[in-house]
Amino acid sequence: MAGFRHRAPAPVDIAMVAHPSVTLLVDLSDGEGLVYDAHGRRERGSVVAGLAPGDLRVTARGAGECLQIRLEPAAAAAVFGGASTELSGTLADLEEVWGRDARRFHDRLRAAASWDDRFAIAADLLGRRLSTRPPVDAEVAHAWRRTLAGRGRARVDGLAAEVGWSRKRLWSRFRSQLGITPKRAARLVRFDHAAHLLAAGRPAAEAAVESGYVDQSHLHREAKAFTGLTPTAVAAAPWLAIDDVAWPTASRSARPSRRAAA
Numbered sequence: 161m162a163g164f165r166h167r168a169p170a171p172v173d174i175a176m177v178a179h180p181s182v183t184l185l186v187d188l189s190d191g192e193g194l195v196y197d198a199h200g201r202r203e204r205g206s207v208v209a210g211l212a213p214g215d216l217r218v219t220a221r222g223a224g225e226c227l228q229i230r231l232e233p234a235a236a237a238a239v240f241g242g243a244s245t246e247l248s249g250t251l252a253d254l255e256e257v258w259g260r261d262a263r264r265f266h267d268r269l270r271a272a273a274s275w276d277d278r279f280a281i282a283a284d285l286l287g288r289r290l291s292t293r294p295p296v297d298a299e300v301a302h303a304w305r306r307t308l309a310g311r312g313r314a315r316v317d318g319l320a321a322e323v324g325w326s327r328k329r330l331w332s333r334f335r336s337q338l339g340i341t342p343k344r345a346a347r348l349v350r351f352d353h354a355a356h357l358l359a360a361g362r363p364a365a366e367a368a369v370e371s372g373y374v375d376q377s378h379l380h381r382e383a384k385a386f387t388g389l390t391p392t393a394v395a396a397a398p399w400l401a402i403d404d405v406a407w408p409t410a411s412r413s414a415r416p417s418r419r420a421a422a
Contacts, residue, residue, distance in 0.1 A: 161227070161228070161229050161230070161279055161282060161283070162227075162228045163225065163226070163227055163228075163275040163278065163279070164225065164226045164227075164228065165223075165224075165225050166189075166220055166223065166224050166225075166226075167223050171219070171220070171221050172218070172219060172220040172221075173217065173218075173219050174217065174218045174219075174397070175215075175216070175217050175387065175388070175389055175393070175397045176209070176213070176216040176217070176218055176387075177355055177386075177387050177389075177394060177397055178212050178213065178214070178348060178351060178352070178355075178386035178387055179230065179352055180211070180232075180233075180308065180345070180348050180349050180352050181211070181230040181231055181232055181233070181236075182208065182209070182210055182211060182230070182231045182232075182233060182236035182240070182247065183208070183209040183228065183229070183230050183231075184206075184207075184208050184209075184228070184229040184230075184231065184254070185206060185207050185208075185209065185218075185226055185227075185228055185229075186206045186226065186227040186228075186229070186254070186265070186266065186269060186282075187204075187205045187206045187224070187226055188224070188225040188226060188227060188266075188269055188270055189220065189222070189223070189224025189225060189226070190223075190224065191222050191224070192220070192221055192222060193205055193220065193224060194218055194219070194220045194224070194226060195218070195219045195220065196209075196216065196217070196218055196251060197216070197217045197219075198213050198214060198215065198216040198217075198250065198251055199214055199215070199250065201250070201251070203251055203252075203253055205253065205254070206253070206254040206255075206262065206266065207251045207252060207253060207254055208240065208243075208247055208251060208252050208254055208257055209247075209251040210246075210247030210248045210249060210250055210251065210252075210339065211233060211247075211248045211249070211338075211339060211340050211345075211348065212248065212249055212340065212344065212348050212386060213249060213250060213251055214249065214385075214386065214387070214388065215387060215388025215389075216251065216387075227269060227278055227282065229282060229286070231286075232304070233304060233338040233339070233340070233345075234295065234296045234300070234301045234304060234338070235286075235290060237295075237296050237337055237338060237339075238289060238290045238293040238294070238295060238296075239286055239289045239290060239293075240257055240258075241293060243257045245335075245336065245337065245338065245339035246339065247339060248338075248339035248340050261285075265281075265282075265285060268281050269281055269282070296337040296338065297333055297337065299323035299324075299325055299330070299333070300330075300333050300334050300337050300338065302319075302322065302323055303319045303320075303322075303323060303330060303334060303342060304334075304338065304345065306319055306322065307319070307342070307345050307346055307349050308349055311349060311350060311353045311371070311372070312345075312346040312347065312348070312349035312350030312351075312353065312371075312372070313346070313350070313372050314346065316330065316331065316342045316343060316346075319342065330342065347382065347386075348386065350371055350372060350373075350382075351371075351382050351383070351386050353370075353371050354367045354368065354370075354371035354373070354379055354382075354383075354391075355383075355394050357370060357371065358391055358394050358395035359394070359395055361395070364376050364379060364380070364391040364392070364395075367379065367391070376391075379391055
């Protein structure tokens with residue numbers, strides 16, 4: 161969880177880099193607020209970006225604030241219910257997903273006196289949603305955790321054997337509950353690792369080898385597929401993220417106010 165503040169008159173134009181989480185962006189700005197472009201679709205205000213939304217840009221003019229919350233897919237499945245599986249590869253207006261809860265959430269956050277209060281309000285809402293909705297299958301959660309731990313290199317057959325399921329059953333349950341296939345999840349996690357290496361200053365060829373790509377061209381294709389950017393552009397992008405390595409100190413138009421676990 162992170163709070164961002166952008167200051168007038170500097171415009172904000174950020175290419176969001178794919179991340180292995182479902183991202184909730186709560187726009188607390190006055191006036192024009194945040195505008196999102198993805199796959200030719202434009203949204204304004206508060207949105208939910210599903211796993212691997214592709215080429216996604218965020219723009220803003222004037223002063224404003226934004227609360228970003230990242231949820232691992234298993235948590236997002238409970239927080240957003242069945243809607244989370246439909247969000248994979250795209251984004252949606254928060255009110256379309258949460259209805260009146262989204263408006264009440266906005267009102268409480270706007271009335272809060274500090275970022276700490278906002279984080280507490282968000283944590284309370286998320287906690288209540290997590291506690292009242294059924295979790296994903298333990299086998300699916302285990303497969304996701306192993307995919308993260310292996311940085312996308314764990315094979316689907318091996319994961320299925322670990323949980324005692326057939327490959328077909330794991331593939332079906334994983335996709336229906338998390339909104340993404342095990343193979344695409346592995347690609348996303350692998351790319352996330354490579355992207356962090358690029359942001360840390362590693363050459364594309366080294367990042368490709370360390371992340372398990374066949375070669376630099378393979379990484380280039382994956383970067384374009386997940387973000388619409390080249391590896392060089394990914395390394396320089398001021399991501400709307402809480403990761404220290406993913407937020408270049410040279411970028412001052414929009415910076416995280418603070419962060420908390422979510």
